Amino acid sequence: MHSDWRCDNCGGVPPFHVAEHINADIVDSMLHNRTTASEQTPFWCPWPLPTGWMVTGVGWAGDERTGARATAVACSGPEPLGGGPADVVLIAEQPGVGLGTRFAGIPGLDPGxxxxxxxxxxxxxxxxxAKIKAAGHPTPLWCVKSPEDRSAYVSEAKGMWLYAIAWPASAGYFLAEHVVLHDLSDGVPPELVYGAPSPYLQGKA
Incomplete structure (x- = not known):
């Protein structure tokens, strides 16, 4: 018998919680409802948002014992190369969680x-x-092999894995737009713009 949430392939895994809707109150609630042990896990959000982009979802992986061992923030906007809509999911996770690899469509729990x-x-x-800024520090990103419908970039920030997964694959050029990542745990900008829930974060895409 195990008290952990379990996957037949991976064994014990933290459950993933996603807000069904997105607005300032939901973001505040998700940030304040985390346990003390999870306060170190950042919620990465591009700030300022590029023109036309919106925050379209938030989620976290963990339970009442561990707190948030991984977090996810979804953003949507115009595809940088002008081909239509684009979606990006930013994930911060402690080692051994596997949320980032799940969204990236790559095997294993860690991307090393x-x-x-x-x-x-x-x-x-x-x-x-690619190069971005996270928490005020220059942060290099490495493009790793992923399914053809997306692009996946990986790095490390605040001592945790940082993933940026973009749909379609060409939306990865979003990361060339001088992106600066802000940890929403340090304060939610009142000017943040919210849009319709991301189908990628909701698992409906």
């Missing part, structure tokens, strides 16, 4: 081996594939 592969594949271009 995929970053190593990206570095090996880019021997002629050893630099990172």
């Amino acid at each position: 081996h995929l970053i190593a592969e990206a570095l090996a594949d880019g021997q002629g271009h050893p630099g990172p594939h």
